Amino acid sequence: MRCCRPALLTPPLLLLTACSGWQSSLDPQGPQADLLAGLFWVFTAVLSAVWLLTMTALVVALLRRHPARTEPLELNTRPERGMARTVGAAAALTLVVVVALTVVSYGAQRALFSGGEAPLTLKVKGHQWWWEVTYEDPGPSRQFTTANEIHVPVGQPVHVKLESADVIHSFWVPNLAGKMDAIPGRENRLVIQASKEGVFRGQCTEFCGWQHAHMAITVVAHSLEDFERWRESQISAAEPPDDPVRKRGMQIFLSRPCVMCHQIRGTPAAGKVAPDLTHIGSRLHIAAGTLPNGRGNLAAWIVDPQGIKPGAHMPLIKLNAEEVEPLARYLEGLK
């Protein structure tokens, strides 16, 4: 019974738990997010103090002993002058706070967007409703494309070039950095960096249509060696299946509509308009973070994409019942 969580009756508990977690901007795991969280807490502290001061002033104003006055216009000039001074002082204080916060904010902005060298550049292209990721490399044979999952080495800044294939999307992995829009016809840039190993979730934050809610991206941070190993495996083409069930799965994939849109490097499947499936078995999620990866979920996604992600461009393919399992097995094995 999810609806009866005790937490819902204890707001203080909510406050405490609110600051950590998956996809949380207040649980920074990289220098960019650290800076942003620090800035957030500075602002929160200052502005909460301002709010408390204002409310205190209001309560004091309401609770004090009020002047005896029968006619509203019988005003006394002495308190009026005092009030003018107080209001003036409060306005001046507001100015000071506002200028101070602007300067602090500008400092953080300079630090955040100063650029600098990064050994790794990737191009992330937003599609309705998935992310195409290309790892750039000077050698064309070492360049590769994957989808919905980014791997980065820990401790290294990574340049992300953002583009869009259709409408405006926004790339946001809050544990690592702030967001940046992917706008058709433009290229925006963002630097992300993870300071420790882990899996971080990100999500599209610009409304982009029916499945805006199911357009997530997973960032996996490894040690440099693990990252290089991962990269080598991604560069290689898919290995041909060896057991008969998976062979049959591959046949089904190649003889069915799948090949019209999807690519599996190393096979004749070369569709370009849907996620590259060359190493789909190695990914943590399928359908842009909608389902955890696994044979069961792959089968479910093939059998009923429009029930899981209504409006998505993955069509319903009418497979015979006995075709589903070999196909799911084949895909699962594409490590």
Add this chain to the structure above:
Amino acid sequence: MSETALRPHENKETLDTDVTDGELPARLAATWGTAGGLIGALSTVDHKLIGRRYIVTGFFFLVLGGLAAVAMRLQLARPENSLIGPDLYNQIFTMHGTTMMFLFGVPIGEAIAVYLVPLMVGTRNIAFPRLNAFSYYVYLFGGLMIWIAFALNVGADNGWFSYVPLAGPEFSPGKRADFWAQMVTFTEVAALAVAVEIVVTVLKLRAPGMTLDRIPLFVWAMFVNAFLIIFAMPAVMLASSLLILDRLLDTHFFNQAEGGDPLLWQHLFWFFGHPEVYIIFLPGTAFVSAIIATFARRPVFGYPAIVLSLIATGFLSFGLWVHHMFTTGLPQLGATFFTASSMMIAIPTGIQIFCWIATLWDGRPVYRTPLLFVLGFFFIFVAGGLSGIMLASVPIDTQVHDTYFVVAHFHYVLIGGAVFPLLGAIYYWFPKFTGRMMSERLGRWHFWLAIIGFNVAFFPMHLAGLRGMPRRVYTYPAEMGWDGLNLVSTLGATLFVASFLLFLFNVAASLRDGEIAGDNPWDASSLEWATASPPPPHNFDRIPFVTSREPLWAERQALPVVSGLAVDKREVVITTATRALPDLKESSPDPTIWPFVSAIAVGAVFIGSIFTPWAVAWGAPLAAFVIIAWFWPKSIEEDK
């Protein structure tokens, strides 16, 4: 100086000096009255009748928009909920935002201005009363059009901001986005018309003696607001017209492949969209100033400071739009300028808040329902304003932009800054509108339910946003850990809705058997309380002569008046813009059906142009014909 006569004339018309005091009200009421029957009702040009319709219609759309919000809260109460699918959810959140901003937020402030500004400045009707009637019908038709479209599954589904390319021809097939674009045109025509009326009413129709520094703060706020509307609304009308051209006629304003630019939409939209927030908020300040003076039992402290703050807010509000676009990859130095200007607007707003608190400090607060709502305004709005300062910072904005943190922020600002004062205003002016008081007991219940429900509904959204929940998602996975916060929000929303049901019940019950109010139940100081409740068709038997900023407190015995206006025909006093010296007597238009007919003709053009560009070609002569009929010169003797 008890009576100032306008220049006497050598003619045969009956002036109010020729009639006895007993006879005067009936004869003026006959001159200014509205004929019975349907035609009479549709022909009326009485600002009070139109204003009342505007207010009721505004609340009707509030209810519709509120129901859309309830549907969203139910869908989001649980993760992976399948109550509402993405297609319907997108329509619902679009209708919610569109309705609240275009059909409730802006019109309701103008509606109350239409009713009260002519009374507060002491005149008999609003300037351009026929235009006023026209604007109401255009607004009504636009609002009905988009809701009927929604009922027919042609509801706009790209958000109230309709970003291209999503709202463009490629990604929004069908007519949904076109209905949205034309709804904008409808409501903006209406809003612009009212803004012009308010500006002219304030500048030229003030009672003699109401110099610039005697204009009530309420009227100042509405006056500045009208200017904001005049400068901001054309931007969005332009944007929505370009959108419909792109969709209908294959133009390329937003097509980057042919030299257009999707970001152009965002600039045009937010150049309107940010002042829009202040267009919704400034009427709130108008209500707060009026209510605080009355219930603190003293004039608002710092009149010049507040007036200057209002004007400063008006100017600054046009320099902030880019803070909605900090994540679009604009040059950093440019973005910083908008950080600074966004933060600067805290200063005039802060000055107003400090002045109001000072007023309460030096006053003798009377805790009636209107004041309670104003106190609720302080509690909520200040919090919303301060979270706005966070959004003004480019770096912080990159984390919280387009998350539920922003949703929480602007509901704190808009509900706190506009709806709470509005509810206070309804309790405050209900006796003037209807002649009856609202129930104080129910009012208190309403207030406490509303403030608790509001905070329970919207505070958790800050946390959900910081924990990574984006806006405009129709559902979210269970493992994200947002379910508890969302369930609390939904429960709070239920309370908030209950408070509105109580409010509607209170309105209905008080209409039937509320206590009879009398002219000035709160012992307030501004001119609307100098006449009967509800006011007679001609507003004032004799136009007051203003000697003070708080006329009804300054003149406890009898208000000085001017005389010399015609009794048997509609006549108003025109005064000079700054010193309010009586200048002319001018006739005020009689009722006519043409504004209604024109609104139908213009509406037909707008709706037709959703389907074919030829509607503009065929509709223009039709609209021209109707408008010519409206303005066909009748043999009126020249104004004096």
Add this chain to the structure above:
Amino acid sequence: MKRLPPIAAALVFLSACEREDREFRPSPVAGEGDAAIALSSIAPGPGGTEMRADTGKAYEENAYHLSEGKRLFTWFNCKGCHANGGGGSGPALMDDRWIYGGEFQNIVQSIGEGRPNGMPSFRGKIPDELIMQIAGYVRSMGRHVPMDAAPGRNDDLMPRPSEHRLPSSPAVTGGTVPPSGQAPQ
């Protein structure tokens, strides 16, 4: 007579509902084989068109299906031969000549079964619902669909007016395969 306008209005409204539906999930999952449209002979001319009566209407008069068809027309590279409808190695689709018949079901057949001289068969490569979306879209290029359901322009370079602004013309059976598309005899 008095009742006519309300009835007309109601009809307009009802058609609006269907025109704007977004039917993401096609009818219940069924096995391959029971296709809505039967096989036909490969001879020119509109032959052998058995299909459920109103299937075409649902696809031709619905803005969502038409725009999906437009997207798929590019995605499945129909443009490779037919260009943007003006024709290349394949025949033009926006004129009024239809070698194998210009009705909805003829076009579905042409896509599904393929035609001599180069048109491949896509049955099994493209799900039936998608073939029908594409067929509806192909019909929109000759404006054989309601104007307010036809797609507007894309956010691309514009080679010709968009479908809802193309001139309407009745379909005529006939026409020839362009020489470039003819296989050596």
